Amino acid sequence: MALRPKFTVPKLEASSFKGWTFVLIAGTVLAVVAMFTQGSGTTNETGCVMAVQGAAPLDVYRSASTQFEPVDQLAPGARVDAEPGLIENGFRKLLGDNRWAVNERLAATEGSTC
Template identity: 70%
Template sequence: MAPKFKVPKLEANSFKGWTFVLVAGVVLAVVALFAQGSLSGVTNSTGCVMAVQGTAPLDVYRNPGTELGPVETLRPGQKVDAQRGAIQNGFRQLVGDQRWAINERLAATSGSTC
């Protein structure tokens, strides 16, 4: 039985022109999709993953208040690991060394138990 399709032999001229650009683009897009979770820093170590809501960046503080000023900024839509049930003064504790963000700007992602 003959094969249903033939895999072309890769030669030097296979890597020229728009065909190569298209194939390389598709490969890079697939790699980016698979790496999206691991590159974002979200590990789901606590079972609570939150996403930043709204269109403005969200500041992260060292304590559950704004008196010390922000130490980090999260992008709209960015996902972060959070401590389950750790809310004080309207701030939710995020995973990491003393990281707090305004709880009303965070929403649990699908499948999270926060």
């Protein structure tokens, strides 16, 4: 006679998705997922992956200057694809349309050819 485990899956009802309990559980799950995937969104398409240095977020601009408002922000330690050797006015060209960040705050990751 085979023994069956005494584990039951709770029935999911509409009331399960209401209230602060659900918000806390969903928030915790999303935070854990974000921690494990932070900085892993690179494709290594260009062979140049850069990591954000320092404790402050790094602004991304649409041109190689701070003339305009930032279009994005990279978290400290985040990894991002960049165009190898493409630096203008102290800004490095990141992969994508019109994405530039201060080169001084970026460092090539191990194995990158930047």
